[in-house]
Amino acid sequence: MKKVNFKKAIFAAGCFWGVEKAFFETPGVENTRVGYIGGTTKNPTYEEVCTGKTGHAEAVEVTYDPRKITYNKLLDVFWKIHDPTTLNQQGHDIGIQYRSAIFYLDEEQKKQAEKSKQKMQAIGLLGDKQIVTEISKAGEFFEAEKYHQKYFIKHPGVC
Numbered sequence: 001m002k003k004v005n006f007k008k009a010i011f012a013a014g015c016f017w018g019v020e021k022a023f024f025e026t027p028g029v030e031n032t033r034v035g036y037i038g039g040t041t042k043n044p045t046y047e048e049v050c051t052g053k054t055g056h057a058e059a060v061e062v063t064y065d066p067r068k069i070t071y072n073k074l075l076d077v078f079w080k081i082h083d084p085t086t087l088n089q090q091g092h093d094i095g096i097q098y099r100s101a102i103f104y105l106d107e108e109q110k111k112q113a114e115k116s117k118q119k120m121q122a123i124g125l126l127g128d129k130q131i132v133t134e135i136s137k138a139g140e141f142f143e144a145e146k147y148h149q150k151y152f153i154k155h156p157g158v159c
Contacts, residue, residue: 006030007066009074010037010103010138012057013082014090020060021152022081028069033061034151035143037103038136046145052095059103061141071109075116078102084120085129100131103138110135 013019016034024032036049039056049056062074082090084100102117104110113135121131143149 004065004067006063007071008105009062009064009071009109010059010105010141011062011074011078012037012059012099012101012103013078013084014058014098014100015093016058016060016144016148017151019058019081020150022077023060023062023074024150024152026069026074026077028073029062029064031063032150033143034148035059035061035141036097037139037141038101038134042140043142046148049097050095052097056097056142057099057101058097058144059101059141071112072116075102075113079116079120083126084117084131084133085126087132099134101134101136103136103141105138110137 011019020032020034023029036044036056037059039054041048041054044054044056048054064074082100088094088096088099090098102113104113117131117133117135
């Protein structure tokens with residue numbers, strides 16, 4: 001049996017509970033975990049990230065099987081599950097920790113993310129609003145506290 005070389009992707013699109021749910025339910029995704037990325041504090045806690053002072057985004061690390069789903073298909077999911085035109089806000093969640101961001105892990109992901117963002121803007125599905133999604137090189141991903149992981153499974157009906 002051939003060993004599967006799973007790949008990873010990291011997305012931020014508001015509260016990580018709902019974002020995790022959307023990706024976890026996507027065929028080809030093997031696992032998800034929520035956490036914090038893009039800030040200045042080592043090993044931040046949820047309480048610290050919520051202040052907005054650490055600079056982290058609530059994000060989801062997606063582990064996927066590239067034989068079953070492509071990075072571009074994951075980008076399609078990302079664009080569909082949030083409003084990429086609102087700066088540091090998704091719905092009632094306001095703050096830098098709720099920003100729209102793609103954290104790329106290699107140059108190929110960067111190219112695909114940039115091309116996908118340009119395509120989304122050109123298609124005009126969002127009207128004349130500008131997409132404010134950040135595309136940044138992934139730094140260290142800090143796993144969130146255990147009670148945040150798979151929150152929607154532990155609390156059905158919340159997300």
